[in-house]
Amino acid sequence: MKCPLCGREAASDLCVYHLEAREKVKLAYPLWVKAYGRMEWKDYLDNVKRNVQTGQWAKEIVEFLQGV
Amino acid sequence: MGYTLVICEKPDAARRISDALSGGTSGSGLVEGTLVYRFRRGQEDFVVCSALGHVYGISDPLEERSVYPVFDVEWYSSDLVDEKSAGVARRIAAIRKLAVGASKFVNACDFDVEGETIGYNLLRYACGGRERTALRAKFSTLTREDLLRAFDSLEVQAGQGLARAGRARHAIDFVWGVNLSRALSQSALGSGHRYRTVSVGRVQGPTLGFLERREREIREFVPIPYWKIAGVFKRDGGSIAAAYSKEKVETRSLAEKVRTDCLGKEAVATVVRKRVVQVGPPVPFNIGDLQKEAYRAFGYAPSRTLQIAERLYLGALVSYPRTGSQRLPPSIDYAAIMRGIGKLPEYSSDAAELLRGGLKPVQGPKSDAAHPAIHPTGETPKRALDASESAVFDLVVRRYMAAFGPSARREIADASLVVQGHEFRVGGGRTVFSGWMKYYGRYAGYRDVGLPPVSEGDRFLTAEVTVEEKFEQRPSRYNQSSLLEKMEREEIGTKATRAEIIATLVGRGYVSGESMEVTDLGLAVVETMARYAPSVVGTGLTRDIEGKLESVEVGSGGEAALLRETVRTLADQLAELSLNEESVGREIDSAQMKAVAKSFTLGRCPVCKNGELRVIRSKATRKRFVGCSNYSSGCRASAPLPQSGTIRATVKACERCSWPIIYALGGGRPWRLCVNPNCPGKRKS
Numbered sequence: 209m210k211c212p213l214c215g216r217e218a219a220s221d222l223c224v225y226h227l228e229a230r231e232k233v234k235l236a237y238p239l240w241v242k243a244y245g246r247m248e249w250k251d252y253l254d255n256v257k258r259n260v261q262t263g264q265w266a267k268e269i270v271e272f273l274q275g276v
Numbered sequence: 277m278g279y280t281l282v283i284c285e286k287p288d289a290a291r292r293i294s295d296a297l298s299g300g301t302s303g304s305g306l307v308e309g310t311l312v313y314r315f316r317r318g319q320e321d322f323v324v325c326s327a328l329g330h331v332y333g334i335s336d337p338l339e340e341r342s343v344y345p346v347f348d349v350e351w352y353s354s355d356l357v358d359e360k361s362a363g364v365a366r367r368i369a370a371i372r373k374l375a376v377g378a379s380k381f382v383n384a385c386d387f388d389v390e391g392e393t394i395g396y397n398l399l400r401y402a403c404g405g406r407e408r409t410a411l412r413a414k415f416s417t418l419t420r421e422d423l424l425r426a427f428d429s430l431e432v433q434a435g436q437g438l439a440r441a442g443r444a445r446h447a448i449d450f451v452w453g454v455n456l457s458r459a460l461s462q463s464a465l466g467s468g469h470r471y472r473t474v475s476v477g478r479v480q481g482p483t484l485g486f487l488e489r490r491e492r493e494i495r496e497f498v499p500i501p502y503w504k505i506a507g508v509f510k511r512d513g514g515s516i517a518a519a520y521s522k523e524k525v526e527t528r529s530l531a532e533k534v535r536t537d538c539l540g541k542e543a544v545a546t547v548v549r550k551r552v553v554q555v556g557p558p559v560p561f562n563i564g565d566l567q568k569e570a571y572r573a574f575g576y577a578p579s580r581t582l583q584i585a586e587r588l589y590l591g592a593l594v595s596y597p598r599t600g601s602q603r604l605p606p607s608i609d610y611a612a613i614m615r616g617i618g619k620l621p622e623y624s625s626d627a628a629e630l631l632r633g634g635l636k637p638v639q640g641p642k643s644d645a646a647h648p649a650i651h652p653t654g655e656t657p658k659r660a661l662d663a664s665e666s667a668v669f670d671l672v673v674r675r676y677m678a679a680f681g682p683s684a685r686r687e688i689a690d691a692s693l694v695v696q697g698h699e700f701r702v703g704g705g706r707t708v709f710s711g712w713m714k715y716y717g718r719y720a721g722y723r724d725v726g727l728p729p730v731s732e733g734d735r736f737l738t739a740e741v742t743v744e745e746k747f748e749q750r751p752s753r754y755n756q757s758s759l760l761e762k763m764e765r766e767e768i769g770t771k772a773t774r775a776e777i778i779a780t781l782v783g784r785g786y787v788s789g790e791s792m793e794v795t796d797l798g799l800a801v802v803e804t805m806a807r808y809a810p811s812v813v814g815t816g817l818t819r820d821i822e823g824k825l826e827s828v829e830v831g832s833g834g835e836a837a838l839l840r841e842t843v844r845t846l847a848d849q850l851a852e853l854s855l856n857e858e859s860v861g862r863e864i865d866s867a868q869m870k871a872v873a874k875s876f877t878l879g880r881c882p883v884c885k886n887g888e889l890r891v892i893r894s895k896a897t898r899k900r901f902v903g904c905s906n907y908s909s910g911c912r913a914s915a916p917l918p919q920s921g922t923i924r925a926t927v928k929a930c931e932r933c934s935w936p937i938i939y940a941l942g943g944g945r946p947w948r949l950c951v952n953p954n955c956p957g958k959r960k961s
Binding site for chain 1: 492493494495496497498499500501502526527528529747748749750799800803859862863866870
């Protein structure tokens with residue numbers, strides 16, 4: 209099975225790189241909520257996607273999670 | 277009675293040694309097309325000849341690149357191993373011919389692992405097994421004094437640890453590289469595309485592993501927000517800016533509270549610290565330090581710095597550069613070198629000043645039994661140096677002078693301003709005594725930052741408090757200098773080979789450009805290796821082998837046992853790769869195809885704004901041109917391209933017309949150009 213985001217061999221539904229990136233995106237969410245007081249998941253994804261510091265694979269995961 | 281045959285590593289060294297020993301009276305002639313020098317010294321006749329670096333290399337007898345594993349390897353003359361070494365056969369023939377009439381042999385190659393290996397192989401294979409009886413000339417500079425000293429104290433090399441370690445290193449690296457590279461290349465070939473070399477060397481693998489781990493951190497990075505607070509404090513018409521004591525405030529609400537609490541309130545200077553600190557001179561250069569400093573000062577890649585330093589060494593301007601030592605022993609005659617430096621106008625006053633004091637250099641912690649730290653020889657250049665040679669020479673000279681300079685003194689001051697229980701800090705520093713910095717010049721790298729005009733108890737009005745939203749920065753990619761440092765820290769590779777390994781990673785297409793970004797192919801190689809042959813990209817095994825090679829060097833370890841152990845480990849890894857050949861091949865081949873496709877893609881099409889501009893070769897004319905991937909949908913964007921040389925995408929668009937900028941290499945100097953023939957930037961005014 210191929211990773212739908214990059215075509216590499218998939219470890220489960222994604223390749224190892226995108227699986228790790230998804231984990232990082234999920235782990236960072238509570239830190240953003242704490243930082244701003246409150247933040248919806250959807251807004252969080254929008255913000256991470258727009259941020260210039262966000263890594264390429266993390267950005268691809270965000271788009272994947274957004275269903276783009 | 278025959279003559280003494282002196283074997284040098286390079287032609288320049290042969291010339292310098294002949295000049296030094298003969299007092300400039302040597303004659304020269306050609307033997308088998310190779311320049312040799314002849315002269316008489318005392319009662320002894322000398323013939324001096326040279327290799328061209330390594331003239332023997334390792335190969336496997338079969339030379340069939342589809343076959344692996346290969347564990348039986350032999351030394352061959354380099355022209356049989358590498359077709360680029362065609363001139364080597366005549367050089368070996370010359371040395372073989374000269375050896376017939378020689379009664380005494382002197383190995384005068386560079387005194388390190390590689391030089392010992394070169395000399396050992398020539399004495400063994402071209403001189404009829406003289407490697408154990410030949411005398412050794414040991415020197416660290418090619419100055420007349422050093423060479424005369426070396427030839428007045430010739431001795432037979434006991435143990436030959438350096439040569440044995442060098443030969444073992446070559447054998448291990450060959451067996452390692454050839455087997456893994458063939459395993460990967462054959463796997464990829466099995467996936468149906470044409471043969472392309474995919475290599476993984478013993479040190480190359482772990483080095484690529486470092487880059488891949490950093491690349492993952494960067495590409496998986498999710499920034500976390502934080503807030504940075506700064507204040508402006510006013511008093512008696514003046515003001516100072518200070519930063520909040522906590523560099524990163526984790527929540528917006530806390531940051532806002534600090535602003536609300538402080539703005540317009542009185543701040544009191546509670547602690548003002550002023551002190552003078554001593555800053556000691558930098559330690560003398562070993563090769564790694566020189567490469568890092570040249571990268572910092574001039575942006576030179578480590579391999580370039582090494583090449584330049586070697587040219588300066590062959591010109592007798594600096595000492596042998598492939599050294600790990602940071603120490604300058606008294607035997608190098610500090611004063612004579614300083615007097616020599618002082619003959620150059622740009623250093624004369626500094627050198628004279630240093631000579632007036634007692635010359636005692638700072639010493640670094642690292643030592644090298646074979647050579648001292650890199651230092652100038654005190655000789656003045658006999659030819660005009662090019663810009664890069666001048667730059668590195670200046671750096672070496674100034675570092676040498678700085679090593680003898682006294683400690684510098686810097687005044688450091690910082691103060692705390694407290695307002696409503698919140699602390700702000702301000703600091704600065706300035707050099708009050710330049711000491712060694714004066715001699716190190718622009719390389720010293722210390723800046724003066726104004727000291728805060730604050731005394732304890734001073735009261736200020738908090739006039740401004742700014743709260744700035746920031747995000748954690750993703751990690752930086754390695755550059756060639758920081759990667760070299762990482763390799764040193766992890767103890768993989770040698771001082772002589774690290775720069776070359778970095779250059780190979782770029783050459784193989786595993787890493788692209790100055791930014792050292794790992795390509796899809798580089799990622800695929802590491803991922804595949806990590807899955808099927810993890811030791812290849814881990815540091816443990818390579819570091820272990822380095823340690824054992826060092827034991828061979830100092831005579832406390834055997835190379836045969838090390839080779840057997842390496843082969844056993846490698847055989848296990850190869851078996852695993854072989855079992856999974858199909859999936860290894862698929863992954864590598866897919867990454868290679870992506871890399872090829874990427875190399876033909878120049879950028880987004882500025883006409884249809886949807887397709888990609890690609891390099892296409894016309895089936896009719898075989899000429900290459902730029903065309904849009906949306907041609908079938910009607911986009912007719914196209915442009916001609918230079919028909920010779922290499923074209924590389926730059927991922928940059930022209931500022932004038934948004935068409936891609938390409939990098940064209942071939943023939944003369946490489947140049948950048950916009951591919952759009954109608955670009956406004958190209959029109960004649």
